[in-house]
Amino acid sequence: MWTMSVATSAAAVRARGLPVAYLAFEGEQHGFRQAATIIRSLEAELFFYGAVFGFTPADAIEPLAIDNLPLPEVQSAKWKGQS
Numbered sequence: 001m002w003t004m005s006v007a008t009s010a011a012a013v014r015a016r017g018l019p020v021a022y023l024a025f026e027g028e029q030h031g032f033r034q035a036a037t038i039i040r041s042l043e044a045e046l047f048f049y050g051a052v053f054g055f056t057p058a059d060a061i062e063p064l065a066i067d068n069l070p071l072p073e074v075q076s077a078k079w080k081g082q083s
Contacts, residue, residue: 019048019067019068019069023044047061047064
């Protein structure tokens with residue numbers, strides 16, 4: 001059975017010019033176990049959805065680098081909880 005790594009999948013999406021973000025967490029594999037990793041991954045996912053679909057989550061979230069989707073400075077300040 002052919003499988004593709006997450007890094008390879010992210011590279012393929014990036015090469016097609018689509019928005020993509022890839023976070024690797026040291027000490028984690030498939031299925032996160034550490035609470036800090038689970039929290040960060042969920043916050044990063046919410047940040048990604050907000051950036052792609054144009055909404056700002058109510059809470060301040062650490063920004064995430066999204067390839068093929070530049071984040072304007074004004075919007076970036078909102079993500080950091082500034083206005």
